[in-house]
Amino acid sequence: xxxxxxxxxxxxxxxxxxxxxxxxxxxxxxxxxxxxxxxxxxxxxxxxxxxxxxxxxxxxxxxxxxxxxxxxxxxxxxxxxxxxxxxxxxxxxxxxxxxxxxxxxxxxxxxxxxxxxxxxxxxxxxxxxxxxxxxxxxxxxxxxxxxxxxxxxxxxxxxxxxxxxxxxxxxxxxxxxxxxxxxxxxxxxxxxxxxxxxxxxxxxxxxxxxxxx
Amino acid sequence: xxxxxxxxxxxxxxxxxxxxxxxxxxxxxxxxxxxxxxxxxxxxxxxxxxxxxxxxxxxxxxxxxxxxxxxxxxxxxxxxxxxxxxxxxxxxxxxxxxxxxxxxxxxxxxxxxxxxxxxxxxxxxxxxxxxxxxxxxxxxxxxxxxxxxxxxxxxxxxxxxxxxxxxxxxxxxxxxxxxxxxxxxxxxxxxxxxxxxxxxxxxxxxxxxxxxxxxxxxxxxxxxxxxxxxxxxxxxxxxxxxxxxxxxxxxxxxxxxxxxxxxxxxxxxxxxxxxxxxxxxxxxxxxxxxxxxxxxxxxxxxxxxxxxxxxxxxxxxxxxxxxxxxxxxxxxxxxxxxxxxxxxxxxxxxxxxxxxxxxxxxxxxxxxxxxxxxxxxxxxxxxxxxxxxxxxxxxxxxxxxxxxxxxxxxxxxxxxxxxxxxxxxxxxxxxxxxxxxxxxxxxxxxxxxxxxxxxxxxxxxxxxxxxxxxxxxxxxxxxxxxxxxxxxxxxxxxxxxxxxxxxxxxxxxxxxxxxxxxxxxxxxxx
Numbered sequence: 001x002x003x004x005x006x007x008x009x010x011x012x013x014x015x016x017x018x019x020x021x022x023x024x025x026x027x028x029x030x031x032x033x034x035x036x037x038x039x040x041x042x043x044x045x046x047x048x049x050x051x052x053x054x055x056x057x058x059x060x061x062x063x064x065x066x067x068x069x070x071x072x073x074x075x076x077x078x079x080x081x082x083x084x085x086x087x088x089x090x091x092x093x094x095x096x097x098x099x100x101x102x103x104x105x106x107x108x109x110x111x112x113x114x115x116x117x118x119x120x121x122x123x124x125x126x127x128x129x130x131x132x133x134x135x136x137x138x139x140x141x142x143x144x145x146x147x148x149x150x151x152x153x154x155x156x157x158x159x160x161x162x163x164x165x166x167x168x169x170x171x172x173x174x175x176x177x178x179x180x181x182x183x184x185x186x187x188x189x190x191x192x193x194x195x196x197x198x199x200x201x202x203x204x205x206x207x208x209x210x211x212x213x
Numbered sequence: 214x215x216x217x218x219x220x221x222x223x224x225x226x227x228x229x230x231x232x233x234x235x236x237x238x239x240x241x242x243x244x245x246x247x248x249x250x251x252x253x254x255x256x257x258x259x260x261x262x263x264x265x266x267x268x269x270x271x272x273x274x275x276x277x278x279x280x281x282x283x284x285x286x287x288x289x290x291x292x293x294x295x296x297x298x299x300x301x302x303x304x305x306x307x308x309x310x311x312x313x314x315x316x317x318x319x320x321x322x323x324x325x326x327x328x329x330x331x332x333x334x335x336x337x338x339x340x341x342x343x344x345x346x347x348x349x350x351x352x353x354x355x356x357x358x359x360x361x362x363x364x365x366x367x368x369x370x371x372x373x374x375x376x377x378x379x380x381x382x383x384x385x386x387x388x389x390x391x392x393x394x395x396x397x398x399x400x401x402x403x404x405x406x407x408x409x410x411x412x413x414x415x416x417x418x419x420x421x422x423x424x425x426x427x428x429x430x431x432x433x434x435x436x437x438x439x440x441x442x443x444x445x446x447x448x449x450x451x452x453x454x455x456x457x458x459x460x461x462x463x464x465x466x467x468x469x470x471x472x473x474x475x476x477x478x479x480x481x482x483x484x485x486x487x488x489x490x491x492x493x494x495x496x497x498x499x500x501x502x503x504x505x506x507x508x509x510x511x512x513x514x515x516x517x518x519x520x521x522x523x524x525x526x527x528x529x530x531x532x533x534x535x536x537x538x539x540x541x542x543x544x545x546x547x548x549x550x551x552x553x554x555x556x557x558x559x560x561x562x563x564x565x566x567x568x569x570x571x572x573x574x575x576x577x578x579x580x581x582x583x584x585x586x587x588x589x590x591x592x593x594x595x596x597x598x599x600x601x602x603x604x605x606x607x608x609x610x611x612x613x614x615x616x617x618x619x620x621x622x623x624x625x626x627x628x629x630x631x632x633x634x635x636x637x638x639x640x641x642x643x644x645x646x647x648x649x650x651x652x653x654x655x656x657x658x659x660x661x662x663x664x665x666x667x668x669x670x671x672x673x674x675x676x677x678x679x680x681x682x683x684x685x686x687x688x689x690x691x692x693x694x695x696x697x698x699x700x701x702x703x704x705x706x707x708x709x710x711x712x713x714x715x716x717x718x719x720x721x722x723x724x725x726x727x728x729x730x731x732x733x734x735x736x737x738x739x
Contacts, residue, residue, distance in 0.1 A: 049294055054382055089403035090380070090619055094303050096292035124401060126382050132294070176257045183259070199540050199573030205500050207333045207556045207571055209323045212316055 003046050003136035009036045010133055013118075029121050031055075031129065035114040042110035047136040048099045054128035056087040059117040060099075065110035072112055077104040080119075087122040223290045228283045236485050237279050244272055271452065278454040282479035285458075285685050286609055288548050302550035304619050306380050311550045311617040314374050318577055319554055321365050326503060329361050333556065333571055335501045342498045349494070353517070353526035359510045364580035368662045371579075371615060372397075372655070375625055378617065395647065396632030397654045402619055404630040407638065410692060411734055414684065416462040417727075419735050424464025425676040425727030438466075445469045454479055462683035464676055464727070471592040477682050478605040482598050490597035493535035496573075500538075504572045508533045512583045521671050525590035532586050532600050533578070536607075542574035545608035550618035551575075576612075581659075584666040585611050588674050610687055614662050622687040627661050628654055630691040635698055638737060642702050651711035656718050657694040664690055665721075673726045693726060696733035700724070 015028035037043070042065035060078040078099065084092040101108055114135070120128040199205065232238055245263050248254055254262040267273045291300050302308045326333055337345070348355065376397045379385055383401060385393075393399075405413060417423065422437035432438075441463065448460050449472050457476045465473050475481070497505075512529050516522045522529075536542070546553055553575025561567035586603050593599035613623045620626065635653055636643045646653050660668050664687070665677060680689050697718065698705065704717045 049292075051294070086403055089401045090304060091403040094305060096295040096299065098292060098294075124384050126384060128382075134294075172257065179257075179259065199496070199538065199569060200500075201558050201567055201569060204558055205334045205336070205569065206559045207569065208559050208562055209326060209333070210319045210554045210556050210571060211562075212319060 004139045006037060006040055006043060006135045006137050008114075008133070008135050009038055010034075011036065013129060026123060027126070029119060029123075031118040033116040033118065033130070033133075035116065035133065035135065037112070037135075042112050043137045044101075045104075045108040045111045045135065046101055046138045048114075048134070049097065049136070050130040050133045051096050052083050052092065052094060053131055054084070054093045054125045055118040055120055055130055056084045056122065056128075057081065057119040058083055058130070059119070060104075061115040061117065062104075062106070062108065062111055063113040063115075064108075065112050074115065075106050077106045077108065079105065087120060088124055220290070224284075227287070227290055228280055231283055231287075232276075232279055235279070236483060237275060241267070241272060241276065244270070274452055278452070278476070278479050281454045286548075297547070300548060301546070301552075302618050304380075307378070307617055307619055307625075308550060310374070310378050312552075314371075314617060315552065315554070318365055322503070322554075322577065325362070325365075331503055331506075333503050337499060337501050341501075345498050349498075349531070351527055352530040355509075357506070357509060359506060359513065362506050362510045364511060364514075365507065365577055367580040368659045371624075371662070372658045375617065375628060378625065394629075394632070395636060395643070396629070397652050398625065398629045398632060400625065400629070402626050402629050404621075404626055404633055405688065407634070407734065410688070413686075414680075414689070414692075414730075414734060416683075417680070417731055417734060419731060422463060423727050423731070424466065424679075425673070425725065426731065428464075442466045442469070445473065449473065449476065452476060458683055458685070460683075461679050465679045467672075467675075470675065470679070474592065474602060474682060475598070478602060478609070480598070480601045480605055482595070482601070486601055487597045490535065490600050493538045493600075494531075496538040497534045502537060502572055504537050504577065505534055507578055508537070508583070511578055511580060515581055515667065516583045516587045519584075519587070519667055522584075522587040522590070522667070525587060528590050528596065528599060529583050529586055531596050532603055533583060535600055536604060537572040537574055537576070537578075539574045539604065540570075542576060542604065542608060543570060545612060546575060549612050549616055550620075550623075551612070551616040576607075579615060581663050581667075584663050588666050588671060588678065591671060591675070609685075610681060611664065613687060614664065624662065627687060627691040628658065630688060631657055631661070631694045634692065634695040638695070638733075639699055639702060642698065642705055645706055646714060649709055649711070649714070651708070651714040653698060655711065656715055657698070660694055660697075660721075661690045665693065668721045669724060669726065670722050673724065677726050689730070692733065693730055696729040697721065697724065699733055699737065700729055 011034040013031045013033050016030040016032060017028040045062075048060075058078065058081045059076060060081075061074045062077045063072045063074050066072055081099070081103075083095070083097060116130065116133075118128060118130060244267070248263060248266045251266065254266065264273075267276070288300060298308060302311065322333075325331075376399075378398070378400055380400050383399075385399065394401075411418075415421075422441060424438070424441065427437040428434070428441075445460060445466055446469065448456050449469060454476055457473050461473055461477065480486075508530070512526060512533070516529055517526050543553055553570040554572075554577065555568055556571045557564065558567040558569065585607065586599075589599055589603055589606070593602055610622070613620060614627075615624065617623070617625060632643075632654055643653065664681070665674055669677065677689065677693065681687060701717055705714060708714045708717060
């Protein structure tokens with residue numbers, strides 16, 4: 001289904017760490033990224049895509065718009081989603097990831113703000129984050145057309161006159177013709193993607209040196 | 214799940230698109246047209262009748278084999294937002310490292326070109342073309358002056374590059390800590406450990422019959438060998454690629470091996486394929502490439518000096534020279550981390566219409582490259598079939614042995630797997646060798662880069678390559694390398710220098726591959 005990108009503002013990452021950042025030896029293992037949508041009304045979230053950079057686990061919390069006057073609360077919609085099966089090795093470390101509405105724990109109907117909580121328990125990596133974050137909402141549905149009444153509610157046909165001997169039934173003929181038409185359409189639409197085996201240009205293969213770009 | 218359905222339809226669309234350009238598609242179309250004459254094909258149920266006809270006549274099986282072949286070779290479609298470089302190699306620093314390595318190779322080739330004043334490519338004059346055509350079958354008798362040529366690189370140069378590979382986001386402290394790798398490879402790729410390898414290579418277990426072990430003279434053939442040969446013949450009769458791949462995990466009988474490998478690699482010698490090979494031969498005769506001299510030099514240095522392979526020298530030229538002209542090999546760069554070298558027609562620098570790849574197949578041979586072809590000469594005697602098999606083996610497996618990538622069968626992962634296995638299961642030996650300055654990878658690297666070709670006896674090598682095809686993975690090379698060290702551990706513990714360690718491991722020609730693998734994986738007490 002179609003999707004439309006929602007312009008979002010990604011705030012700077014905040015590291016969560018116990019104790020004083022300057023004096024402690026280790027690097028933070030938890031980062032929080034807030035994503036706000038300043039110019040957009042509360043929308044229904046369809047998909048989140050991003051490029052991972054050494055984040056092992058992702059938790060997403062969402063704040064939704066409520067119709068009543070109660071203040072909007074933060075709800076966890078994705079808990080500890082594993083991006084790297086082994087946090088100490090490179091598997092999954094730089095992959096592109098998509099998260100969909102149906103993977104979320106709660107309804108994502110009127111999203112106001114998102115909070116991404118990134119975790120990387122392994123001390124081997126110098127930094128971790130997610131990049132190229134994109135949020136999508138559902139695109140507009142295809143416009144519904146109004147059919148003329150005779151097309152959507154065909155008049156039941158009367159009993160057809162007895163057929164002449166030897167002629168095939170019209171409904172069978174029409175279904176066969178439909179099938180053949182569909183096959184010809186398919187053949188017309190397909191095209192091969194073979195490579196032509198020539199390596200020279202018009203018979204000439206006299207080269208300069210190899211180029212470095 | 215929505216995601217899996219959309220993934221599946223994407224995979225299907227990709228495979229259909231690929232197969233549309235192939236010979237098989239044209240053949241199926243021809244067969245479908247021809248089948249219209251048959252009485253059982255009725256117009257009203259055209260689609261179903263033709264499908265039924267394909268099933269009965271064996272064409273559906275050919276299509277199944279082609280689809281299976283595509284699935285084995287091509288990676289799964291990636292995320293829509295991922296650029297094509299991501300499909301080649303997901304880790305950015307590895308892409309950069311491969312890029313700089315390639316630049317070095319290009320510089321080396323360019324400097325050879327300018328120093329020797331030999332053009333990269335030259336159209337042969339008609340007289341020379343006739344001469345080459347006449348001695349096509351005995352190019353080995355030619356003794357051109359190759360003293361000025363040197364191989365572009367050797368495996369040990371490549372090893373130095375891999376040793377210096379670093380992830381910029383990884384804690385590479387100077388002091389030894391739990392973070393440092395004790396071996397030469399310093400990147401933290403995911404490799405299998407022995408429990409995972411046992412599961413992966415389950416058919417090599419102690420309770421399963423193996424060719425290479427259970428067909429030795431002391432074992433009566435009724436126990437395993439006869440039945441295994443019978444099943445092999447049945448698999449060949451059925452012409453099923455997937456079944457053949459499963460079957461060959463237990464080894465292939467010598468008589469059936471050539472056909473089984475052709476079935477697994479989905480190679481059938483059609484007239485079009487023979488014609489294609491002849492076209493490549495014409496290309497060789499018309500143009501002379503600098504790369505040809507490198508190939509000549511490599512064959513003279515390696516295969517011609519080998520006791521087993523020197524008889525195949527002429528075949529090697531016929532295959533490798535044609536391989537350099539084959540543009541269909543460029544297709545594998547979509548899933549390889551490497552990129553083909555580019556150049557421009559003289560006088561048209563920078564104009565994209567005059568950009569070409571050099572060599573036409575994009576692969577620059579290195580020292581030892583001809584050893585990938587040599588073992589295949591035992592199986593195939595017809596040049597075009599030998600060529601097809603080699604080309605398919607290269608674009609499925611061998612290209613991973615000389616490019617920097619994070620793929621589990623890539624050479625970096627194989628090196629790390631070897632070192633990790635040795636460290637975990639032979640820690641004393643590993644520590645001792647490291648202390649005397651004989652890092653084990655320095656010795657085993659050349660074995661793995663050549664897939665053990667030229668180091669093992671040929672029958673053992675073919676049994677090993679059976680398993681590479683059967684498991685569609687090169688990890689068995691790293692396991693065998695570790696198993697060889699385990700076998701010679703007692704002698705290695707007594708050496709005191711790298712040279713002495715090399716001497717202990719210099720001759721592998723007496724080793725039996727399958728017992729070593731079985732013992733290392735399934736019978737070593739840890």
